[in-house]
Amino acid sequence: xxxxxxxxxxxxxxxxxxxxxxxxxxxxxxxxxxxxxxxxxxxxxxxxxxxxxxxxxxxxxxxxxxxxxxxxxxxxxxxxxxxxxxxxxxxxxxxxxxxxxxxxxxxxxxxxxxxxxxxxxxxxxxxxxxxxxxxxxxxxxxxxxxxxxxxxxxxxxxxxxxxxxxxxxxxxxxxxxxxxxxxxxxxxxxxxxxxxxxxxxxxxxxxxxxxxxxxxxxxxxxxxxxxxxxxxxxxxxxxxxxxxxxxxxxxxxxxxxxxxxxxxxxxxxxxxxxxxxxxxxxxxxxxxxxxxxxxxxxxxxxxxxxxxxxxxxxxxxxxxxxxxxxxxx
Amino acid sequence: xxxxxxxxxxxxxxxxxxxxxxxxxxxxxxxxxxxxxxxxxxxxxxxxxxxxxxxxxxxxxxxxxxxxxxxxxxxxxxxxxxxxxxxxxxxxxxxxxxxxxxxxxxxxxxxxxxxxxxxxxxxxxxxxxxxxxxxxxxxxxxxxxxxxxxxxxxxxxxxxxxxxxxxxxxxxxxxxxxxxxxxxxxxxxxxxxxxxxxxxxxxxxxxxxxxxxxxxxxxxxxxxxxxxxxxxxxxxxxxxxxxxxxxxxxxxxxxxxxxxxxxxxxxxxxxxxxxxxxxxxxxxxxxxxxxxxxxxxxxxxxxxxxxxxxxxxxxxxxxxxxxxxx
Numbered sequence: 024x025x026x027x028x029x030x031x032x033x034x035x036x037x038x039x040x041x042x043x044x045x046x047x048x049x050x051x052x053x054x055x056x057x058x059x060x061x062x063x064x065x066x067x068x069x070x071x072x073x074x075x076x077x078x079x080x081x082x083x084x085x086x087x088x089x090x091x092x093x094x095x096x097x098x099x100x101x102x103x104x105x106x107x108x109x110x111x112x113x114x115x116x117x118x119x120x121x122x123x124x125x126x127x128x129x130x131x132x133x134x135x136x137x138x139x140x141x142x143x144x145x146x147x148x149x150x151x152x153x154x155x156x157x158x159x160x161x162x163x164x165x166x167x168x169x170x171x172x173x174x175x176x177x178x179x180x181x182x183x184x185x186x187x188x189x190x191x192x193x194x195x196x197x198x199x200x201x202x203x204x205x206x207x208x209x210x211x212x213x214x215x216x217x218x219x220x221x222x223x224x225x226x227x228x229x230x231x232x233x234x235x236x237x238x239x240x241x242x243x244x245x246x247x248x249x250x251x252x253x254x255x256x257x258x259x260x261x262x263x264x265x266x267x268x269x270x271x272x273x274x275x276x277x278x279x280x281x282x283x284x285x286x287x288x289x290x291x292x293x294x295x296x297x298x299x300x301x302x303x304x305x306x307x308x309x310x311x312x313x314x315x316x317x318x319x320x321x322x323x324x325x326x327x328x329x330x331x332x333x334x335x336x337x338x339x340x341x342x343x344x345x346x347x348x349x350x351x352x
Numbered sequence: 353x354x355x356x357x358x359x360x361x362x363x364x365x366x367x368x369x370x371x372x373x374x375x376x377x378x379x380x381x382x383x384x385x386x387x388x389x390x391x392x393x394x395x396x397x398x399x400x401x402x403x404x405x406x407x408x409x410x411x412x413x414x415x416x417x418x419x420x421x422x423x424x425x426x427x428x429x430x431x432x433x434x435x436x437x438x439x440x441x442x443x444x445x446x447x448x449x450x451x452x453x454x455x456x457x458x459x460x461x462x463x464x465x466x467x468x469x470x471x472x473x474x475x476x477x478x479x480x481x482x483x484x485x486x487x488x489x490x491x492x493x494x495x496x497x498x499x500x501x502x503x504x505x506x507x508x509x510x511x512x513x514x515x516x517x518x519x520x521x522x523x524x525x526x527x528x529x530x531x532x533x534x535x536x537x538x539x540x541x542x543x544x545x546x547x548x549x550x551x552x553x554x555x556x557x558x559x560x561x562x563x564x565x566x567x568x569x570x571x572x573x574x575x576x577x578x579x580x581x582x583x584x585x586x587x588x589x590x591x592x593x594x595x596x597x598x599x600x601x602x603x604x605x606x607x608x609x610x611x612x613x614x615x616x617x618x619x620x621x622x623x624x625x626x627x628x629x630x631x632x633x634x635x636x637x638x639x640x641x642x643x644x645x646x647x648x649x650x651x652x653x654x655x656x657x658x659x660x661x662x663x664x665x666x667x668x669x670x671x672x673x674x675x676x677x678x
Contacts, residue, residue: 146422182409
């Protein structure tokens, strides 16, 4: 896999977008401008960008409660995302979904999901539909180490394997299912080992190495497009922030977290790679960070200036043609 | 006039055939549906005619329902066969948290044109995990539509509308009604969702029913007629959306209501209907709204026990007489 400098800089831009978006979301949550719950993916950017950079806009993705990164990497609009987090009418879901339910069906993003492993059965349907419609699209489901222990994962992996569905199971093993460490809740340390039981390739990847993730994903996508069936990719990474913003994190120490920062940080690692190999100069990277910061700022202004939905809009979109009082015709 | 008589199974197969011929995005996925062409012969002929669109899946209700939902979100019009309605417990997340809500949660970005087809009901001595009538669970989930046909002609017209509907539809068909025969027009026709049918005109009492309860009411109405009570039967056919107009018209005329369903009493659809009726039609009522339903038990196996728990026509007669003789 040889990538030109321009492509690599675009990958960097995408990771920076995710990082800065998450930082902004954390700040606005703390200020109270973002209501509810948010789950940030800081430290996991190489996984979202590495996988999504191998996809076309007509490929499908399902994501999770920690889904901002996957959405952005798949091309989602920052203004509509920010406005949705703020609960505004101009948001992706007109203020009805919030962080855990953002979707952009025009980009093949079939939704974040508030239910752990909730996206997997949906991706089975997307994969099945691709096969029935005989297109060469692929479908990716992102999920976590916590989700990997749920029953539907078994059902969907088995189904994808027997029918050779064009699905990529992208598990982000960030070591923590809320407060429970992966080592205490999984039957195996490396989840990729489970793939063998479904007769599909299982690949373990350094999930903080962008190019390693991209290489594995590219192979899986090619395999799926060629009708050869599903692949299971385990991106080993780490959740730098708490499970949710405001999580007191009594289950781990500051030192535990620090091991995954600095030289293990996916953005730092990728920028070092580019600087060391003279792919980019520090100024190029700085310019990207500044451009993204301006874009994020614009998104925040858009969200702040946008109106809240009118209360009565709560009764719209339940059905295609809304039915009176939810019950009478 | 065409007086063709066929069974509910045949009516369903004919409707599915028409819809699958009309729209190549319609497919049926379920467990063990190809070899027997459906456990009630309800898919007769379809595996041969549409070999690529009648799909036998592994026993994986969550994934199967996911195929329905994910398929619906990406251009297909799936029908998911739940095998027995009782098994919906294995895919409640996919149905109630995902399919019912994804349009709403995404701010109306997407349509979910899928049908969850569920054979339900008791009387087959199939005990507690194969005999339930669960429609009330889904009435309570905004985003789903709920259809419960009784006669073969309703089955044909309603399943076609359910397939063409752009929202997720729960379609409950009673297992004992598959072999019931009735007049079904040969030419294609639709019965819109949300339209009840007045199946017997009467002036003394309104029997509100759906599914298997329609046949109980039909028998009860004959008996009541012998006792000089003239019952009107309103077969609701669709519970959500609900045809309140037809219900109200009948109650204004008869001023007495007995609601009949096979599902157990507490928290059943009858409770919701009662609440709506007292709210909207209180002034028209001459007597309290009565309900006839199964007893609040997990359905037992032994025929003596099951028959004791299920409602029948004599319960309907008794309920009517409790308000009409007072």
